[in-house]
Amino acid sequence: GAGVSQSPRYKVAKRGQDVALRCDPISGHVSLFWYQQALGQGPEFLTYFQNEAQLDKSGLPSDRFFAERPEGSVSTLKIQRTQQEDSAVYLCASSLQAPVGYEQYFGPGTRLTVT
Amino acid sequence: GDSVTQMEGPVTLSEEAFLTINCTYTATGYPSLFWYVQYPGEGLQLLLKATKADDKGSNKGFEATYRKETTSFHLEKGSVQVSDSAVYFCALRSGTASKLTFGTGTRLQVTL
Numbered sequence: 001g002a003g004v005s006q007s008p009r010y011k012v013a014k015r016g017q018d019v020a021l022r023c024d025p026i027s028g029h030v031s032l033f034w035y036q037q038a039l040g041q042g043p044e045f046l047t048y049f050q051n052e053a054q055l056d057k058s059g060l061p062s063d064r065f066f067a068e069r070p071e072g073s074v075s076t077l078k079i080q081r082t083q084q085e086d087s088a089v090y091l092c093a094s095s096l097q098a099p100v101g102y103e104q105y106f107g108p109g110t111r112l113t114v115t
Numbered sequence: 116g117d118s119v120t121q122m123e124g125p126v127t128l129s130e131e132a133f134l135t136i137n138c139t140y141t142a143t144g145y146p147s148l149f150w151y152v153q154y155p156g157e158g159l160q161l162l163l164k165a166t167k168a169d170d171k172g173s174n175k176g177f178e179a180t181y182r183k184e185t186t187s188f189h190l191e192k193g194s195v196q197v198s199d200s201a202v203y204f205c206a207l208r209s210g211t212a213s214k215l216t217f218g219t220g221t222r223l224q225v226t227l
Contacts, residue, residue, distance in 0.1 A: 003158075035215075042220050043159070043217050045215065048214060056213055106151075
């Protein structure tokens with residue numbers, strides 16, 4: 001079946017612009033995660049949803065970052081007033097149920113470049 | 116807080132050589148441990164996992180054993196192939212936490 005998809009795959013934004021990154025999880029997956037992967041680094045956790053509820057947003061680096069999943073399926077990560085340090089690959093992952101014991105399936109990522 | 120340390124890359128090996136990528140961790144409680152692989156142009160894929168001490172995860176000829184006494188989860192393969200060239204990430208998930216904590220990744224390059 002279809003895996004996790006993300007769009008756009010690449011995004012170039014001028015500093016100060018707002019961006020919205022979309023994640024389509026695997027159908028039926030309850031849990032959804034966002035991670036940020038800087039160049040040459042491992043992914044770092046941003047936020048986690050179970051259905052439409054955002055249960056953990058401890059990794060969001062600033063109040064410019066906002067994520068939503070209003071109907072418990074598709075999720076959007078929004079970054080306001082982008083800055084150069086926001087340049088990274090943003091990864092989305094989904095898992096079938098509550099996370100403990102279930103594999104997280106990753107999408108291909110959105111590469112954001114802020115100029 | 117939780118953290119994962121893995122050996123710096125790149126690791127360059129000839130085909131059929133033995134591979135070890137070291138991974139050590141710091142975590143509260145008893146974490147689950149994972150190795151993920153990222154092939155060029157593709158997303159992260161789970162390679163193997165272990166959920167308790169002394170468990171051995173294995174897949175595609177790769178193995179890793181959960182060593183609580185040394186807080187390690189080293190990845191090994193007896194004979195690498197060119198197709199194993201990728202970036203390998205060690206990761207953990209603590210207790211009932213939801214998120215994965217990753218190491219910085221180790222790039223493996225296998226040549227003929």
